[in-house]
Amino acid sequence: MRGVGVIRAGRWILDGINWEVDAGEHWVVLGPNGAGKSTLMSIAGARMFPSRGEAAVLGHELGAVHLSEITPAVGYVGAAEGEHIPDSERVVDVVATAVHGIRGRWRETYDRVDMERAVGLLTTWGVGGLADRHLGSLSDGEWKRVMIARALMTDPEMLILDEPAAGLDVAAREHLVADLERMARDEHGPCTITVTHHFEEIPSTASHAILLSAGHTIAQGRLRDVISDASISMAYGSALHAVEYGGRWMVVRA
Numbered sequence: 001m002r003g004v005g006v007i008r009a010g011r012w013i014l015d016g017i018n019w020e021v022d023a024g025e026h027w028v029v030l031g032p033n034g035a036g037k038s039t040l041m042s043i044a045g046a047r048m049f050p051s052r053g054e055a056a057v058l059g060h061e062l063g064a065v066h067l068s069e070i071t072p073a074v075g076y077v078g079a080a081e082g083e084h085i086p087d088s089e090r091v092v093d094v095v096a097t098a099v100h101g102i103r104g105r106w107r108e109t110y111d112r113v114d115m116e117r118a119v120g121l122l123t124t125w126g127v128g129g130l131a132d133r134h135l136g137s138l139s140d141g142e143w144k145r146v147m148i149a150r151a152l153m154t155d156p157e158m159l160i161l162d163e164p165a166a167g168l169d170v171a172a173r174e175h176l177v178a179d180l181e182r183m184a185r186d187e188h189g190p191c192t193i194t195v196t197h198h199f200e201e202i203p204s205t206a207s208h209a210i211l212l213s214a215g216h217t218i219a220q221g222r223l224r225d226v227i228s229d230a231s232i233s234m235a236y237g238s239a240l241h242a243v244e245y246g247g248r249w250m251v252v253r254a
């Protein structure tokens, strides 16, 4: 992204963003409520055009090609994404339909290979036993895992996770973080961009971070350099102290 800005209702909710994510990197996106994190993810995930500046996703300049040509190569797990899928949808179909970039199973036919891959992904993410359940019957944690399996169905080059651990209990969160770390250690796995509010949720495999506040970049680069007391205190407008423990993080008041 070069000079990327997004204007909504006469206000620049994102501006002056210069950002590059390379293959093999695992990024975290930090910043307070309303900082522009999800907006940034919509552009990075080729779901939205910037109002100004230039953005390229996986080598495609946004605007030069139809977004639907890029989206299958970007797995995207946002809170809003799943809301368009009917609750009555069978879990395995929710995952399998991602191959066609469509929501809801309606007259499409699926190869046995697609169904096996969908079940395989659900199993990898610990929810194989839920394949025949209806989407609406899942807990928040189960739902998140199903959405990750769905996002990986197209074997994307990049995976975007917008608050993947929100609402999970501490053990479920730790299981999810462990699974994300396992995926990051797989050299054939996608590069990842993960939005989070809680520093405890940052996987130890995260390599880089971008810290936003009021639509602007406060700091970006190597995770260790970005999570400084000065930069997080400025971004969140409160005196904060970051503590590292075995590659994981927590933040307390300074």
Ligand SMILES: Nc1ncnc2c1ncn2[C@@H]1O[C@H](COP(=O)(O)OP(=O)(O)OP(=O)(O)O)[C@@H](O)[C@H]1O
Residues within 6 Å of the ligand: 008, 009, 013, 031, 032, 033, 034, 035, 036, 037, 038, 039, 040
């Ligand atoms: N369509 C819109 N019209 C007006 N304002 C908008 C619109 N979309 C987003 N915004 C505003 O832009 C700002 C950034 O929103 P965004 O969802 O990107 O923040 P965020 O960092 O993801 O916040 P959170 O941590 O609460 O999820 C917010 O103040 C939001 O109200």
Ligand SMILES: [Mg+2]
Residues within 6 Å of the ligand: 037, 038, 039, 162
């Ligand atoms: Mg958000």
